[in-house]
Amino acid sequence: MAECVAKERKILVAVDEGEESMYALSWCLNNILVSQNSKDTLILLYAKPPRPVYTGIDGTGYMFSPDIMATMDRYTNELAESVMEKAKRLCKEVHLLDVKVETRVVCGDPRDVICQAAEKLGVDLVVLGSHGYGLIKRAFLGSVSNHCAQKAECPVLIVKRPKSIAHDK
Amino acid sequence: MAECVAKERKILVAVDEGEESMYALSWCLNNILVSQNSKDTLILLYAKPPRPVYTGIDGTGYMFSPDIMATMDRYTNELAESVMEKAKRLCKEVHLLDVKVETRVVCGDPRDVICQAAEKLGVDLVVLGSHGYGLIKRAFLGSVSNHCAQKAECPVLIVKRPKSIAHDK
Numbered sequence: 001m002a003e004c005v006a007k008e009r010k011i012l013v014a015v016d017e018g019e020e021s022m023y024a025l026s027w028c029l030n031n032i033l034v035s036q037n038s039k040d041t042l043i044l045l046y047a048k049p050p051r052p053v054y055t056g057i058d059g060t061g062y063m064f065s066p067d068i069m070a071t072m073d074r075y076t077n078e079l080a081e082s083v084m085e086k087a088k089r090l091c092k093e094v095h096l097l098d099v100k101v102e103t104r105v106v107c108g109d110p111r112d113v114i115c116q117a118a119e120k121l122g123v124d125l126v127v128l129g130s131h132g133y134g135l136i137k138r139a140f141l142g143s144v145s146n147h148c149a150q151k152a153e154c155p156v157l158i159v160k161r162p163k164s165i166a167h168d169k
Numbered sequence: 170m171a172e173c174v175a176k177e178r179k180i181l182v183a184v185d186e187g188e189e190s191m192y193a194l195s196w197c198l199n200n201i202l203v204s205q206n207s208k209d210t211l212i213l214l215y216a217k218p219p220r221p222v223y224t225g226i227d228g229t230g231y232m233f234s235p236d237i238m239a240t241m242d243r244y245t246n247e248l249a250e251s252v253m254e255k256a257k258r259l260c261k262e263v264h265l266l267d268v269k270v271e272t273r274v275v276c277g278d279p280r281d282v283i284c285q286a287a288e289k290l291g292v293d294l295v296v297l298g299s300h301g302y303g304l305i306k307r308a309f310l311g312s313v314s315n316h317c318a319q320k321a322e323c324p325v326l327i328v329k330r331p332k333s334i335a336h337d338k
Contacts, residue, residue: 009200027324031178031294032201125200130318149299149318155196155328158318 009124012043014114014144015087017079020129024159025087028127029094032157041100044087045117046080047110080105111147118152126152130160178293181212183283183313184256186248189298193328194256197296198263201326210269213256214286215249216279249274280316287321295321299329 013028015021025044033040051069064072084103091101106113118126130145149156182197184190194213202209220238233241253272260270275282287295299314318325 024324143319145318146315149314149327150312153329153331155193155326157324157326159324160322162322 009040010043010121011040011125011127012045012114012118012121012123013087014045014047014110014126014128014148015083016046016110016129017083018129018131020131020159020161022086022090023161024127024129024157025090027159028157029091032125032127033094033099039098039100041102042091043117043121043123044084044091044101044103045114046083046103046105047113048076048080048105048107050107050109110144111151114144114148115151118148118154123154125155125157127157127159130158178209179212179290180209180294180296181214181283181287181290181292182256183214183216183279183295183297183317184252185215185279185298186252187298187300189300189328189330191255191259192330193296193298193326194259196328197326198260201294201296202263202268208267208269210271211260212286212290212292213253213260213270213272214283215252215272215274216282217245217249217274217276219276219278279313280320283313283317284320287317287323292323294324294326296326296328299327 011028011033013021013025015025029042033042051072084105088101088103091099104117106117114126114128117123126148128145128148130143145156145158149158180197180202182190182194184194198211202211220241253274257270257272260268273286275286283295283297286292295317297314297317299312314325314327318327
């Protein structure tokens, strides 16, 4: 049997504006990271929706006025920032002194963003909620968790928010 | 954010005769159970293929002679036993003194067996390989891990055997 102990693990948690991804992060912090006596790196990854671009009859891409684009960009950036702040607060609450927390915001379809980041960074585990990916939930068909479980080369942990909690909200 | 620390967790690992499920077990032992200072229960679950039964023209179920059925039963029982022995050896190697190890052999489609056991036993985590389920791999279409990730109410960890290891075999 191959040795698969990772003393300094890289764990990627996909976060978004939904409560489910925060629950997934919390579960990971409390069940996987909390008592490991190792110097793990926790990578919080947020997939930002790409700018909507439509192609006109003459082949040029256009859609919204620069003003609207700027407003949308500001909104998505603020959203990314607020998600990251919330995620980092959760990490602090668990007091994981030895764990390094990194944040990454990448533009694109979360399915690709998560799998590509996992591969590029050589992570040992990907953690994600089973639903969610908020803003772009309807834009990208197919389940992000399904896709990642199939495509990612590393173990994938899919955390479902218990119904009892989901119903409280 | 809801509290999700489980001090005495129940972790169900689906094992079969494939190397991938043993790798999944090993990963779980080394990454989730090993350093938890808690009294976890590890449940090793083996889904045994159901007896093949065909329906004759007169509506009665039949297929093989009693001798062949007995031989098949003996074979599947021996297989289940050998898988469990291998899994228990792996657990012993990791020296998890505080972890209780239980074994369960249940007859049926692994997709149902795993989800039903997870619900019935109230487990905190289901761990399984992304492929496999050996003997009945071809008999049951659809991915076991996909199905469980969608149906199980608890977190599901899908462990893929790294290509580098898979190629060694």
